[in-house]
Amino acid sequence: MKKRYVIFAGLMALHMACEPVDQQVATAGCQETTPVNQAYSKGDALRQLLDKYTRNGLPGIAVAVYTPAEGYWTGASGYANLESKTKMLGCHLQFGQSVAKLYMATTVMKLVDEGKLVLDSPVSRYLPENIAKKLTNPEKVTVRMLLNHTSGVPDYTENTAYVASVLQNPLKQYTTDDLLNYMTGVSSTATPGAFVRYSNSNYLLLALMTDYVGGNHVRLLQDRILTPLDARQTFYHNSATYLEQPTLVDSYFDRFGDGKLENITQMQRANVASMYGDDGIIASPTDYLKFLRGLLEGKLVSTGSLKEMTTWYNDKEGKPAYGLGLEKTTVAGQEAYGHGGAGIGAGCALYYLPEKKTYLFIGINLGVLTDGPYVRLADELTKELVTLL
16 A cells, blocks of 8 residues: 655756755664674575666665564665765664554554553543544544544545645644644545555554553654564654655655656655654664564454454455455565555565565665656566575
8 A cells, every 4th residue: 555646847946856855864873773694595696686776777676574584684776865975774764654554553553452451442531632632533534444544534634735745835834733624524535344445544543542541652653662572673753854754765756757857856845744643753774673573473463453464454445454454465476464664765675475484675765656668667676686596
């Protein structure tokens, strides 16, 4: 599932954000905090594959793999910053984009385990009245429906007024009230509970619900998930300047689909800083794998909650598509579940391949919201990686 914006002629406003960030990524190195096995049996083949795709134009790629037999492996190719020729390393922080939804869902399920939330209760029970009244059917939409995208709540990122605002004000940081207003008065996109229809709004509401019921969701995520996993290279709204980490990659966008990359780091960071619940995570590749392992290996939520999260709900075509925060998909013929992420200046995928008992993270510092030669390369890379594994 990818977050898609309607891009139109207003893209010219991007010139305001097409300058590199003045920071130390050019000189700063990073250190891997997780022991890795650089003798991984498929390491050389993976490095050659990554190099092939950066030679063909992708700015930078970072990959992490975990298997029970060989442990963690990381590899990278290309550049974290093209202008300074700073090489991409396997420890550079990568944007998680919509992978943040899986972190948010896990935080919610922690509250379910504690009896503070009930999956099939209406969201009106858990939201402040001033927020609930912005929704069309708050008494008919349940917590479960937000988690599995069957709520019918309209996606604020698809509102043309929001898209226009982002393009006209590329460095603006939006408040949650701003984003909620793009849902207000907009009709439901489907009958609640009917089928999976992806909406970023669902996870913004889950973040606000968690704030209301369990306290600050940022603190809960840190205390209940990141700290127990020793995920020291994962950051999520823990300070106003958390996106100024010196080892966070720069971001690039092929604005017109003509193969010409522009540095849009400032716009990318402003956009990500505005998002809660549906986006906002940055982490090292191995930290992403630590999280997915911790979840699927039963270290974060109860057995019952994990079963709920991996119960799949159908899309409009009747195909199993989404659980509670988890996507179910097929990549290169392999069943996979986890989550994908797409942003203005980055793309990623975090998957578990059950047939191979392999965990995989791929991060690219290239915007993948619109079609173009580089976006197609990114799709091909993912397929080739899974095939190789």
